[in-house]
Amino acid sequence: MDGMTPDLTGEAFRQQARDWLRAHVPPGFLADQPGHAPPGLAQCIAWEAAMHRAGLAGITWPRAYGGHGRTLREHLIANQEIGRLALPESVSSISKELAGPIILAIGTEEQKRRFLPPILEMREIWCQGFSEPEAGSDLAGLRTRARRDGAGWRVTGQKIWTSGAAKSQRCLLLARTGPVEDRHKGLALFAVPMDSPGIRVVPIMQIDGQDHFAEVFFDDVRVAPEDALGAPDEGWTAALRVLSIERATNRMYRAWRFENELRHLVAACRQDAALAPLLEDASYRQRIATTVMEIEMVKGHVEPVVRSLVAGEAIGARGSLMKLHWSEAHQRFASLALELLSQASPGAAPFVQAAQRRFQGLYLKSRAETIYAGTTEIQLGIIADRVLQLPRGK
Numbered sequence: 001m002d003g004m005t006p007d008l009t010g011e012a013f014r015q016q017a018r019d020w021l022r023a024h025v026p027p028g029f030l031a032d033q034p035g036h037a038p039p040g041l042a043q044c045i046a047w048e049a050a051m052h053r054a055g056l057a058g059i060t061w062p063r064a065y066g067g068h069g070r071t072l073r074e075h076l077i078a079n080q081e082i083g084r085l086a087l088p089e090s091v092s093s094i095s096k097e098l099a100g101p102i103i104l105a106i107g108t109e110e111q112k113r114r115f116l117p118p119i120l121e122m123r124e125i126w127c128q129g130f131s132e133p134e135a136g137s138d139l140a141g142l143r144t145r146a147r148r149d150g151a152g153w154r155v156t157g158q159k160i161w162t163s164g165a166a167k168s169q170r171c172l173l174l175a176r177t178g179p180v181e182d183r184h185k186g187l188a189l190f191a192v193p194m195d196s197p198g199i200r201v202v203p204i205m206q207i208d209g210q211d212h213f214a215e216v217f218f219d220d221v222r223v224a225p226e227d228a229l230g231a232p233d234e235g236w237t238a239a240l241r242v243l244s245i246e247r248a249t250n251r252m253y254r255a256w257r258f259e260n261e262l263r264h265l266v267a268a269c270r271q272d273a274a275l276a277p278l279l280e281d282a283s284y285r286q287r288i289a290t291t292v293m294e295i296e297m298v299k300g301h302v303e304p305v306v307r308s309l310v311a312g313e314a315i316g317a318r319g320s321l322m323k324l325h326w327s328e329a330h331q332r333f334a335s336l337a338l339e340l341l342s343q344a345s346p347g348a349a350p351f352v353q354a355a356q357r358r359f360q361g362l363y364l365k366s367r368a369e370t371i372y373a374g375t376t377e378i379q380l381g382i383i384a385d386r387v388l389q390l391p392r393g394k
């Protein structure tokens with residue numbers, strides 16, 4: 001099949017998405033199935049391109065830019081179906097969920113036609129060059145400088161923690177066009193080709209032994225005028241918009257994937273002689289029940305966000321509630337999973353060993369969940385200031 005049937009809505013759309021996924025997920029992709037083998041980059045790219053052709057990526061983007069022109073409600077339905085399966089995380093979520101939406105919002109017609117189709121067809125992966133060694137939570141302190149060079153720009157500076165930099169073809173770069181003292185004024189957003197002369201990517205080894213993120217150095221990098229996104233002074237507003245998307249709508253499948261993980265954990269415990277009795281232990285039962293409630297609460301954040309977006313309202317600070325709740329609950333769950341599975345019988349069955357491998361990886365990754373897209377403390381500050389409008393202490 002090439003694309004979902006155009007006039008399908010609601011449950012019929014869900015059924016078609018579910019059927020397509022069941023029929024087309026490549027062997028070994030699902031982390032809760034026997035024979036799971038983590039796919040490499042090329043396999044993930046091929047899979048995500050196939051999902052797009054099937055109508056399961058770029059769901060709400062206009063057809064003129066390679067999208068499927070459907071509703072946000074259908075995007076949510078597809079995400080629920082994607083989340084229900086233990087699929088690998090997208091290797092291009094920054095492109096599809098952060099760069100794409102911001103290009104749609106502030107890009108020129110020419111930029112939309114040039115940048116968006118390659119993202120959906122998986123010909124171009126983007127990374128997000130916001131954080132710097134001295135500017136993470138305090139993003140307005142960033143120092144990477146963009147100075148005028150004829151009609152274009154020259155960029156010099158350093159980014160850090162840039163996820164996927166080594167595999168990316170473009171960087172959504174936030175750089176300073178004015179003095180550092182101007183803070184959030186005089187910042188601009190650029191779409192910089194990663195093979196530009198003067199860019200150096202230095203991978204950083206993570207706690208799980210992978211090097212998915214990197215330091216990125218810009219040494220007098222020439223940026224063409226047509227690769228500036230929005231007006232030179234629009235960078236801060238655009239960056240806030242990117243962050244709000246990142247916190248509220250990025251990976252909308254999260255709650256459903258979380259549910260899949262919990263099911264997998266309980267199924268693995270049931271199959272092991274040492275773990276099965278732990279499911280009867282009062283304190284573990286309580287922690288599992290709490291996880292179920294937390295999953296329902298994370299789901300509960302999704303609907304109001306979708307409703308607001310459908311009504312054309314900004315999500316703003318409410319994205320912080322979603323980000324805070326999901327990351328904290330998921331981190332607690334990952335600790336619980338590791339604690340349980342570490343008590344499995346020696347020589348546990350392959351299904352239990354597969355769960356151990358999945359949840360060890362998940363545990364290590366979960367340590368970063370309360371940091372990226374804005375730390376827990378930053379989300380609490382935003383909720384205090386902007387949602388609750390509490391007075392600031394002296």
Ligand SMILES: Cc1cc2nc3c(=O)[nH]c(=O)nc-3n(C[C@H](O)[C@H](O)[C@H](O)COP(=O)(O)OP(=O)(O)OC[C@H]3O[C@@H](n4cnc5c(N)ncnc54)[C@H](O)[C@@H]3O)c2cc1C
Nearest residue numbers: 128129130131136137161162163368371372373374375377
């Ligand atoms: C896995 C991972 C992937 C990432 N990917 C990207 C990416 O692709 N692109 C990108 O640009 N960035 C990325 N980041 C960076 C991420 O956005 C920053 O790490 C994050 O914003 C925190 O900034 P920082 O590391 O500089 O810590 P800091 O800002 O130095 O914070 C250090 C500590 O101080 C606390 N703190 C800071 N300010 C306050 C305050 N005002 N009130 C209370 N407490 C405060 C923080 O909560 C934290 O505990 C990634 C990070 C991780 C871990």
